[in-house]
Amino acid sequence: MPAEAPIYDRVALIGLGLIAGSMSLAMRRGRLAGEIVGTARSAETRDIAREIGLVDRVVDTAAEAVVDADLVVLAVPVGAMAAVAEEIAPHLKPGATVTDVGSVKRAVIDAVGPHIPEGVHFIPAHPLAGTEHSGPRSGFATLFDNRWCLIVPVEGSDRDAVARLEAMWQGLGAHTDEMDADHHDLVLAVTSHTPHLIAYTMVGVADDLRRVTDSEVIKYSAAGFRDFTRIAASDPTMWRDVFLTNKDATLEILGRFTEELFALQRAIRTGDGEQLFDYFTHTRAIRRGIIEAGQDTDAPDFGRVKPE
């Protein structure tokens, strides 16, 4: 869906990893931006970005990157957002939109919001797409195709600026929905954050168990385990920040999870087959409901997308 004119004349990407890189490639595909300027923390990443032409222009600092930008995208780990916001604040163009792609929203709003000057629109967002890879070489243009991007407007967000950002995400290939920050954090704790923690844990357990070798674990994982290891390969910094900043919702879901797990564990220990059967019958019905509602495809990809 190539736009007739670019949606933003100049876009600044702060951070040049999986998400920012994929945005740049998808923006080019859709001709959504007049010019794409990018920067990253390390000289190494900036050099790679220059070498592979990931963006139109690589600059050395975030302050420089945002000059004259109509859209500024914060694509760094959640815990790094506040410092970046503080750095760029004095250089933002009046009327510009600042957005982010962080996996947690309340914490980003609290960290970034106070730095945004009057006359600049701050509209948080979160594209629900990723892979276990990271860094400047990991992006690809189709990452967001047919995925959701949740837009999380804050108190007083300008409707025109929100509509423009949604048009951008649709141009990147995504479907968009608006959601409140706290609800976003709870939904993601259920659908992504807690499952990731569980997968990390299960991989750690397997590795600890010296009586079963890693190679056996992988070779014979007909069901269940391989995707856990894939998840557990995701970027440690990103996930550390997710759990530290979506602490309350994650702890709530974890609490419920261990409660139910203990009930099942007890049923196993006492040999209560009826309870197990009933529980599994119930969850099967949930899955049926999902399929009847047409909300799943047959592709078991653990939410991950493959380049091409």
Next chain:
Amino acid sequence: MPAEAPIYDRVALIGLGLIAGSMSLAMRRGRLAGEIVGTARSAETRDIAREIGLVDRVVDTAAEAVVDADLVVLAVPVGAMAAVAEEIAPHLKPGATVTDVGSVKRAVIDAVGPHIPEGVHFIPAHPLAGTEHSGPRSGFATLFDNRWCLIVPVEGSDRDAVARLEAMWQGLGAHTDEMDADHHDLVLAVTSHTPHLIAYTMVGVADDLRRVTDSEVIKYSAAGFRDFTRIAASDPTMWRDVFLTNKDATLEILGRFTEELFALQRAIRTGDGEQLFDYFTHTRAIRRGIIEAGQDTDAPDFGRVKPE
């Protein structure tokens, strides 16, 4: 790899669900059996099997099915194996091989072994392949292609009979390995049984949480959750039996799992980013090791296979 002559003249399939049905279709593909006779508990399943021609001949009882069979495959839930073994025992042909496809091995050996008459070979096996579907219409010929089938010979198993069964499984498309029953049960507790229990639990939690709707959970599960619901749709009887019969290994792995999960939960609660970062870095290294060892492909399929 079509055999020159059938590996077994007559094969009896006891149970006509996903595994038996797939075996029948794959045996035909490879011309591995002279005649395939099958039976199931319910008249309904037997009728469907007749209607779709799932096997060459459908009979009404297991006792009838095994008459003159060179290979008898027990393809019923693990908890149903003992009764089936007792029923067929007097009708087994001397020199025949009895095998099973149960997901747990020690319990099957204990339940079936005592019923096997002198002169009949009992060689347990477990194909590491499945989908979340079950019943006589769920099988397909390619289910076992490039999957592992673990052969678990018991004390005194005849080597020729073992070799012949391995040739059968290779003809069905699988790679074969031999493994001791207790080790099998521990490895599977790590790679399959505990991950399945965790997935069931996570789906139950999401459904309990009234503040997040099922449709949100699915719609927005960019990572982690969809495959959990797929797993949680697996057959309740089969999984009840797995947990009841692989109790010790599952409880051991669950114990370790909750121990580690609590350590991570505590790190989240206390804001110990360093511990989280180190844990995630460690599990990432495990995944790297796996990829370097060439033991994973890029297909994130949660161990499941799709028909065609």
